[in-house]
């Protein structure tokens with residue numbers, strides 16, 4: 001047991017908050033996690049489980065994703081429960097010659113950073129995924145892209161944190177934060193106050209609300225994603241699939257409006273297909289819409305016509321914590337001391353959860369991190385306000 005550990009409160013019981021709690025508690029830190037609903041009741045319980053590496057931008061984004069993938073190899077064996085981690089490999093599907101050309105440049109950048117993404121023509125792609133429509137122009141393939149069950153992962157992190165001494169408190173809404181001598185001193189909730197030395201803001205799409213409690217203005221906004229779930233069937237997909245449009249829409253919201261959002265498809269270990277997803281700015285509205293569902297069904301059945309034979313059993317929507325540059329906000333802010341950000345992972349929170357938890361725990365407990373956090377600092381947006 002390490003001595004002189006600071007008292008730490010994590011706000012948010014999604015995949016990021018629970019990962020941070022897990023890595024901290026495993027090092028003997030004194031952690032309390034506060035969640036306003038149930039664990040995984042936010043985006044982490046309303047998403048796909050893709051750990052897509054080849055969709056990440058070359059540079060720090062890709063570096064984080066690769067480091068996270070490595071951690072998954074251990075977590076799969078160590079976390080309580082079965083997180084359904086599988087390195088199924090992933091494909092990005094092109095439907096037009098223009099997409100094919102655009103993706104060639106993207107792949108060259110990936111290959112230059114040592115990522116072994118290969119380019120497949122139509123026949124090669126159909127050999128890998130026999131249910132693909134013959135109209136597709138080709139695909140990329142990366143064998144290390146993986147998938148996981150995001151709810152099992154969140155619960156696994158939380159249970160591990162608890163087994164290592166963390167307090168996990170649900171149904172508790174954070175209402176305010178007290179600051180004394182330029183340091184955070186307590187978290188105020190509808191269930192009473194929690195004294196603390198460090199606060200970690202892992203409140204997902206609500207992270208701006210929490211940051212505002214200490215006078216910081218951060219640009220995290222909800223970006224809705226709708227998903228369609230089919231009945232469980234025999235294996236139809238061997239890999240995780242996304243369309244080339246998905247990559248364009250992810251990084252360029254204006255393109256998403258003009259050309260469509262693109263799609264993702266995965267088959268869970270249970271046999272259900274998760275067909276997603278929209279990328280919309282609709283405030284905190286988590287409802288599905290007929291237009292969103294129709295767009296998903298049109299695009300996914302065009303790429304895999306076999307899907308037309310399946311029943312839809314349910315639909316749901318989640319709110320991605322969007323930042324304008326598609327990178328999360330991580331690390332200690334300038335003021336107040338003890339206030340740490342771990343939010344804004346947009347559509348990558350499942351893929352990046354392990355490395356986020358590990359780096360935040362390292363930063364708090366040792367002051368040093370395996371990967372520098374500078375690129376993820378909140379002040380890159382230059383929106384920080386003076387505390388009043």
Ligand SMILES: Cc1cc2nc3c(=O)[nH]c(=O)nc-3n(C[C@H](O)[C@H](O)[C@H](O)COP(=O)(O)OP(=O)(O)OC[C@H]3O[C@@H](n4cnc5c(N)ncnc54)[C@H](O)[C@@H]3O)c2cc1C
Nearest residue numbers: 012014016036042043044050174204225318348349350351
């Ligand atoms: C349709 C869709 C598909 C996606 N697919 C993928 C994918 O394939 N791969 C991938 O990597 N990512 C994917 N994502 C993104 C991923 O879901 C998010 O990046 C991730 O879940 C964010 O985790 P989080 O812990 O930051 O947020 P959340 O899971 O939203 O957790 C934040 C928590 O904070 C709590 N909270 C908020 N305010 C308060 C308060 N005042 N007091 C107490 N608690 C509070 C909330 O209740 C919530 O539980 C997808 C998202 C969507 C919507």
